Amino acid sequence: MHASKYGNGAMVAEEFKHQMEARGVAVSVHQVRDIRPKxxxxxxxxxxSSPGRMxxxxxxxxxxxxxxxxxxGTRYALLTTEGAPQPDKDTGKLPTEEERARHERVRPLMNETLQAKGLSEVAEDAVFVTGTKGPLEEGWQHKVEDFASRIPVEP
Known part of the structure; x- marks a missing residue:
């Protein structure tokens, strides 16, 4: 289930589907506005999968x-599209993971909602978007491939 405003999330979802199908797993991709959550x-x-906004x-x-x-107990995973870290305007240094965690709460907020329902997370990651509307970070397909390889597959 993905929410995609500019198509980046849709591309990530399709790549995830491709990677999982290569492992023999059937995947259905749905835009959240086209399916009822209940x-x-x-x-x-x-x-x-959700893009991050603020x-x-x-x-x-x-x-x-x-x-x-x-x-x-239902298993879930998160693969979000989030803004790429930007260097500090004064120092030119990229923010640390701890600094990003204070401002980027996309996955923690999603986890909070799902875990409050008793669901069980198996994996999470983010693909970075280099501009407001894209493009996705260089090598994003490999990042999705790595993420898909961490998803346990039942024989």
Missing amino acids: ELPAADLYLF GRPIGGMRRFLRKVDLAP
């Missing part, structure tokens, strides 16, 4: 996750 199809794992998941995804009705 009527999700049965799945072994749900992947949720350090938070976009409103459509936040509303979707609040309405999701899945059984406690």
Whole structure:
């Protein structure tokens, strides 16, 4: 399930689907505005993807996750699209992970909502967007491939 305003999340979702299908796993991709959160199809794992806006998941995804009705223990993963770290204007240094964590709360907020419902996270990561509308960071396909390899696959 992805929310994608400029198409970056849709590209990441399709690449994830491609990577998982190469491992023999069937994947269905849905835009959150096209599917009802209380009527999700049965799945072994749900992947949720949202772009970050001002350090938070976009409103459509936040509303979707609040309405999701899945059984406690259901497995999920997060693969978000977030703004690439920018160097400090004065020092030219990139922010540390701790500094980014104070401002970028996309995945923590999504986790908070899903874990409050009793769902169980198996993996999370972010693909960076280098501008407001894109493009995605260089080598983003390899990042998605690495993420997909961390998803446990049942034989």
